[in-house]
Amino acid sequence: MKIWLDGGLRDAGAARVSALDHGLTVGDGVFETVQVAHGRPFALTRHLDRLTRSARGLGLPGPDHDEVRRACAAVVDANPVPLGRLRITFTGGPGPLGSDRGEQGTTLLVALAESTRRPDSTAVITVPWTRNERGALAGLKTTSYAENVVALARAREQGASEALFANTAGRLCEGTGSNVFVVLDGEIHTPPVSSGCLAGITRALAVEWTGARETDLPLDVLERAEEVFLTSSLRDIQAVHRVDGRELPGAPGPVTAKAMRVFDERSGADLDP
Numbered sequence: 622m623k624i625w626l627d628g629g630l631r632d633a634g635a636a637r638v639s640a641l642d643h644g645l646t647v648g649d650g651v652f653e654t655v656q657v658a659h660g661r662p663f664a665l666t667r668h669l670d671r672l673t674r675s676a677r678g679l680g681l682p683g684p685d686h687d688e689v690r691r692a693c694a695a696v697v698d699a700n701p702v703p704l705g706r707l708r709i710t711f712t713g714g715p716g717p718l719g720s721d722r723g724e725q726g727t728t729l730l731v732a733l734a735e736s737t738r739r740p741d742s743t744a745v746i747t748v749p750w751t752r753n754e755r756g757a758l759a760g761l762k763t764t765s766y767a768e769n770v771v772a773l774a775r776a777r778e779q780g781a782s783e784a785l786f787a788n789t790a791g792r793l794c795e796g797t798g799s800n801v802f803v804v805l806d807g808e809i810h811t812p813p814v815s816s817g818c819l820a821g822i823t824r825a826l827a828v829e830w831t832g833a834r835e836t837d838l839p840l841d842v843l844e845r846a847e848e849v850f851l852t853s854s855l856r857d858i859q860a861v862h863r864v865d866g867r868e869l870p871g872a873p874g875p876v877t878a879k880a881m882r883v884f885d886e887r888s889g890a891d892l893d894p
C-alpha cells in the first residue's frame with residue numbers, strides 16, 4: 622500500500638509523521654473520506670471545498686487543492702481497488718505539546734483502503750451523548766473524532782452499525798459518520814445544518830435529488846417515522862431496519878428505495894456533481 626505524505630508517495634509501513642504532530646497530540650486537524658469506485662473518486666470538488674472550510678474553521682491555512690488532487694490521483698493509481706475509502710488528512714503539523722499551534726507548517730496525508738459495498742439496510746441505536754451545535758467545532762470535519770469512536774463502539778456492542786446523536790436541545794442531529802433522514806407522511810426530512818450536524822456531501826446531493834426538506838425534528842421522531850435512512854460517502858443512501866428496539870420491517874421502504882434508485886442514477890451520470 623502506497624500513501625502520500627510530505628509531497629510524495631511512500632510505502633505505508635515506512636511513512637512517518639512527527640511524534641509531535643498537533644494532529645496526533647491534540648486532534649488539531651481536518652479530514653475527508655471520499656468514495657473511490659474503479660479508480661474514480663466521487664464528488665472530489667465538493668470534498669476539497671469542505672476540507673478548506675473545515676481547515677479555515679480551525680484557523681489552519683487552506684490546503685493547496687492542486688496538491689491534494691495530485692496526491693489523490695497518485696494514491697488511487699498506486700492502489701487499484703474496485704471500491705475504496707480515500708482518506709485525506711490535513712493537520713496543524715509539528716507543534717508544542719499544549720494547545721498552542723507550532724509554526725513548522727501543516728501535514729498532508731492521503732491514504733486509501735479497500736472497502737466493500739454496504740448492505741442495503743442496517744440497524745442503528747441512539748446514544749445518550751450529545752452533539753454540541755454551539756461548539757467551536759460544530760459543522761467542521763476535524764480529526765477530533767474520539768466521541769464518535771466511543772459512540773460507534775456502543776453501537777457495535779448492540780449489533781448496530783451506527784449511533785445517532787441528538788444535539789444539546791434534544792433535537793435529532795446525525796450519526797457518528799453519517800447524516801440521518803426520516804419519512805413522515807410520505808415526505809422526506811433531514812435535520813438542518815443548524816442542528817450541529819456535518820454538512821454531509823451525500824446529504825446535500827440527496828436533498829437536491831430527492832426534494833427532501835430540512836426540518837428541525839425531535840429525537841423521538843425516530844419512534845414514529847415510517848422510514849429512516851442514512852447517508853454518507855461510503856454508504857450512499859442506506860435504509861435502516863431497526864432503531865434501538867423498534868423494527869422497521871421491509872426496509873428499504875418505498876420512499877427510501879426510490880431515493881436509492883435516484884441517487885444511483887444521478888451519481889452514476891456525474892462523477893463530480
Ligand SMILES: Cc1ncc(COP(=O)(O)O)c(C=O)c1O
Nearest residue numbers: 798799800819821822823853854
Ligand atoms: C459526523 C459526520 N456526519 C455526517 C457524515 C456524512 O458526510 P458525507 O456524506 O460527506 O460523507 C460524516 C462523514 O463521514 C461524518 O463524519
